[in-house]
Amino acid sequence: MEDTELADAHPPAPVHYAEQALLGALLLEPARLSEVALAPEHFADHAHHALYAAMRTAPVPDPEQHHRSPVWLSRVLEAARPQAPGLTASYLHTLVQRCPWPGHTAAYARMVEADYARRTLREHADRLAQSATDVSLPDPAGTVLAQCDALSRFLETLSGRFAPHPGSLPRTPPPAPGPRTTGDEVWDEERALLACATAQPSGLRRMRWLQPDDFALPRHGKLFQCLISLAHREEPVDAVTVLWEAQHQLNPDFTPADLIELLSTPVGTPEHWGEKVLQRALLAQAHNTALRIRSFTDDPANTPHQLATGSRRALADLTALRIRWQRATQPSTASRSPAVPRAGPRLRAAPAAPPSRVSR
Structure with a gap:
């Protein structure tokens, strides 16, 4: 098999040549297999994977005998062909020449292992991104946190395999955050929370796990900040006092009557709707974390140590949000009355605003 038959249509990556050099060295001197602690799955090329697996199973020949006769090469080729039928004796000679x-x-083995670490980290990031956006999951938050745990365990392993060095943080520019999930369901849940928190302001003290930035719609986050400010100052909280507080923090893109109507129709409990808002924020942060780690793995300039350090840094914000989620959902939390899945009224735009919904 010719080299071009094993390579993809795209130009081979540097690891392709590292794999060829490593396999060539082992074909020349099989005794060096004892120096290599790789597994077959560390190889990116399928044919190289099969060839290395065959080397691990075939008994290592005596160096003098191997120098006189290519019997071991024939055994390795025969053992690898069921998994890689395209392998030929000529390609084994090509590997020898590439060493x-x-x-x-x-x-060469360290290069192969480093690229495997990069690919595996990318797979973890892909699974995290998929879990964060899969609307069919019965427990999206639990699934995402399980993926985070798996990612953290891999990063611990990665740190133990590669030595640190100066310049430990990646220089890869962070990607733009992904758009937050929006729509009528999201907006209605956030409005329901604002109305319930206005009607039951004592719950705000139990909801320190929720922050204004958790809201998908920034204006709703600012309204929640108004509620928090009033509660912190121990001032009366109702629709009128929130309206008065809001005029100092929000642009006049709604009519006072609309805001009064919104805040006067509570359905359920603040904790119920707050958990929904926080879960959406958790999933959004997990998705952005996955995108950031992906960008690290896509940059070949990053070493394994930089990948581990940068990925840990990317997980920091998600970890902070995770702690707040655990506080919100811990079993010791007081029981909450069920909320009726019905939305309150929506804010209508003021006459000067465009006819569509404002600031969505």
Whole structure:
């Protein structure tokens, strides 16, 4: 098999040549297999994967015998062909030619392992992103947090395999945050929370796990900040006092009557709707974290140590939000009365605003 048959249509990545050099060194000197602690799945190329697996199963020949006769090469090729039918004896000779120096076997193995770490980290990020956006999951928050745990465990392993070095943070520019999930259901849940919190302001003291930035619609977050400010100052909280507080913090893109109507129709409990708002924020942060880690893995300039350090930094904000989610959903929380899945009225735009909904 020719080299071009094993490579993809795209130009081979540097790891392709590292894999060839490593396999070539092992074909030249099979005794060096004891110096390599890789598994077959560390190889990105399927044919290389099969060939290395065959090397691990075939008994290592005596060096003098191997130098005189290619019997071991034939055994390895025969063992690898069921998994990679396109392998040929000529490609094994190509691998030998691609090895600059068999004494550098350990260095080639480190390159292969480093690329495997990059690919595996990318797979973890992909699974996290998918979990954060899969609306069919019965427990989206639990699934996302389980993926975060798996990612954290892999990062611990990654840190133990590669030595630190100066310049530990990636220089990859962070991607733009993904758009927050919006729509009538999201807006109605946030409005229901604002109305319930206005009617039951004592619950705000129990909801320190919720922050204005958790809201998908910034204006709703600002209204929630108004409620928090009033409660913190121990001032009366009702629709009128919130309206008065809001005029100092919000643009006049709604009519006072609309805001009064919204805040005067509570359905359910603040805790119920607050958990829904917080879960959406958790999923959004998880998705943005996954996108950031993806960008690290897509940048070949990042070393394994930089990938581990940068990914841990990306997980920090998600970890902080996770702590707040656990506080909100811990079993010791007082029981909450069920909320009726019915939305309150929506704010209508003021006459000077466009006819569509404002600030969505």
